[in-house]
Amino acid sequence: MSVLHYWRALWGIVGRELWRFVTQRERFISALVRPLVWLFVFAAGFRAALGLAISPPYETYILYEVYITPGLIGMIQLFNGMQSSLSMVYDREMGSMRILMVCPLPRWFLLLSKLLAGTGVSVLQVYVFLGIAWFYDIHAPWQGYLWVLPALVLSGLMLGALGLLLSSFIKQLENFAGVMNFVIFPMFFMSTALYPLWKMKESSAFLASLAHYNPFSQAVELIRFALYAQYNPYAFIYTLVAFLVFMAAAIVGYNPSKGMMMKKGGA
Amino acid sequence: MNTPSALAIADLSFAYGGKKALAEVSFEIRSGECTLLLGPNGAGKSTLFSLITRLYDTRAGRIELCGFDIKRDTRKALAKLGVVFQQTTLDMDLSVLQNLRYHTALHGIGRKLAMQRIQQELERLGMYDRRFEKIRQLNGGHRRRVEIARALLHKPALLLLDEPTVGLDVPSRLGIVEYVHQLVKEENLAVLWASHLIDEIYPDDHLIVLHKGQIKANGTVDDVLKSTQTAQIKDAFYSLTQGEHA
Numbered sequence A: 001m002s003v004l005h006y007w008r009a010l011w012g013i014v015g016r017e018l019w020r021f022v023t024q025r026e027r028f029i030s031a032l033v034r035p036l037v038w039l040f041v042f043a044a045g046f047r048a049a050l051g052l053a054i055s056p057p058y059e060t061y062i063l064y065e066v067y068i069t070p071g072l073i074g075m076i077q078l079f080n081g082m083q084s085s086l087s088m089v090y091d092r093e094m095g096s097m098r099i100l101m102v103c104p105l106p107r108w109f110l111l112l113s114k115l116l117a118g119t120g121v122s123v124l125q126v127y128v129f130l131g132i133a134w135f136y137d138i139h140a141p142w143q144g145y146l147w148v149l150p151a152l153v154l155s156g157l158m159l160g161a162l163g164l165l166l167s168s169f170i171k172q173l174e175n176f177a178g179v180m181n182f183v184i185f186p187m188f189f190m191s192t193a194l195y196p197l198w199k200m201k202e203s204s205a206f207l208a209s210l211a212h213y214n215p216f217s218q219a220v221e222l223i224r225f226a227l228y229a230q231y232n233p234y235a236f237i238y239t240l241v242a243f244l245v246f247m248a249a250a251i252v253g254y255n256p257s258k259g260m261m262m263k264k265g266g267a
Numbered sequence B: 001m002n003t004p005s006a007l008a009i010a011d012l013s014f015a016y017g018g019k020k021a022l023a024e025v026s027f028e029i030r031s032g033e034c035t036l037l038l039g040p041n042g043a044g045k046s047t048l049f050s051l052i053t054r055l056y057d058t059r060a061g062r063i064e065l066c067g068f069d070i071k072r073d074t075r076k077a078l079a080k081l082g083v084v085f086q087q088t089t090l091d092m093d094l095s096v097l098q099n100l101r102y103h104t105a106l107h108g109i110g111r112k113l114a115m116q117r118i119q120q121e122l123e124r125l126g127m128y129d130r131r132f133e134k135i136r137q138l139n140g141g142h143r144r145r146v147e148i149a150r151a152l153l154h155k156p157a158l159l160l161l162d163e164p165t166v167g168l169d170v171p172s173r174l175g176i177v178e179y180v181h182q183l184v185k186e187e188n189l190a191v192l193w194a195s196h197l198i199d200e201i202y203p204d205d206h207l208i209v210l211h212k213g214q215i216k217a218n219g220t221v222d223d224v225l226k227s228t229q230t231a232q233i234k235d236a237f238y239s240l241t242q243g244e245h246a
Helices: A003-023 A025-046 A064-094 A096-101 A107-135 A142-169 A173-189 A197-203 A205-213 A215-227 A233-253 B045-052 B074-079 B096-106 B111-124 B140-152 B170-187 B221-228 B233-240
Strands: B005-016 B019-030 B034-038 B060-065 B081-084 B158-162 B190-195 B206-211 B214-220
Touching: A003 A025, A003 A107, A003 B096, A025 A064, A025 A107, A064 A096, A064 A107, A064 A142, A064 A173, A064 A215, A096 A107, A096 B096, A107 A142, A107 A233, A142 A173, A142 A215, A142 A233, A197 A205, A205 A215, A215 A233, B005 B045, B005 B190, B019 B045, B019 B060, B019 B190, B019 B206, B019 B214, B034 B170, B045 B060, B045 B158, B045 B190, B060 B074, B074 B081, B081 B140, B096 B111, B096 B140, B111 B140, B140 B158, B140 B170, B158 B170, B170 B190, B206 B221, B206 B233, B214 B221, B214 B233, B221 B233
Parallel strands: B034 B190, B034 B206, B081 B158, B158 B190
Antiparallel strands: B005 B019, B005 B060, B206 B214
């Protein structure tokens, strides 16, 4: 297998996913509506209720809308990662996943390509969201819009890998509702997406420590700092390690001799 | 029998938990041979296909495609394989051309060569004019033709067909049966065709009858008729599977 073969396959998988995304307008709109509702309705309502002290990366008092913007970016990527895994469960049930699995390339590469495709889509969604947020007076330094790109790629990969891992355990599409209740909601609400850790500590130290170790929190912090052209090494390493762990587990999950395939049967 | 072996299976066993699905299955398929894999529902045909395509892991026994062990040389082995699964595996929202381009990309075929092969395969199947149509707009028979075209784009040595004519009307079914037999002759392709439709068998086909995970017969149509002392394949099949419907 030549490098060219890998490149063509990667481009084939990414191109297919992008094409599907561009042509499925409903998916694009619904991916944007969710965080925008949070921004325009939820954040506006909570602006008065929540007072935020100055904390890095912010150098002054900020509006609540500004605070939750990185969290909503994380939300876009979290839902996108889960939607990708949902589509993998669907593809597996419908059979189209088989075509991918029987092509002469290593499974880790095929899974990584799927992951990159999903991440590419989520990054596009995030930039459109940031564009709309700009008109809502949520501005970051112009360098931040560049700095945030690698952060978005890493957080997108981490959340996508988590989705992949979950999809390797889910046997039927119906079981996916449980993922919403047991993964997406706890991950989102028990994070720094909506309120800072110090604020959470005031009500529950235990919840604050759970939020601290939640990989989604670290992805949000990575994005938050990057959006202000700052580097948060702890969040970066945490997110990177979480990505590697989830990816490795997903590869094992899709390995015919070790993962979910073998749970279905064995000689 | 000097033609090379496209598929060699030796002592293959598989079980779902404690339930045996295949028990010491062994057979070979050579280039230029069309082998019909007959068996009633639950005989183990789909399990066998999942093992050959490496969707399941082989733990007991050995599978070789064109001399490559599916477990050790997975990628080389899979490169020799074209598959049409029982369930449609096309992307309904993409066009015929996009589906085929996706497949050629997965097999590392460059754009120019891919377009040549796509044109060649679609023209042979009378589908070239419909290349820009979405799969959703095609009927079942045409979708199957696209899947067969796709399975041939990377020039496999072995074509696996898992009950490809299920749910199709008679003309579509006969068209596909005829086309595959023509391919075997013209392209020297090896074909393993899982079916439970006895009228899909041609007189010079090779037959394997699988029942409850075991091979009950393996040979030419004449061999099977002789060994079962029957005059028709239908009767031979019933006697080998103890009257169970295919």
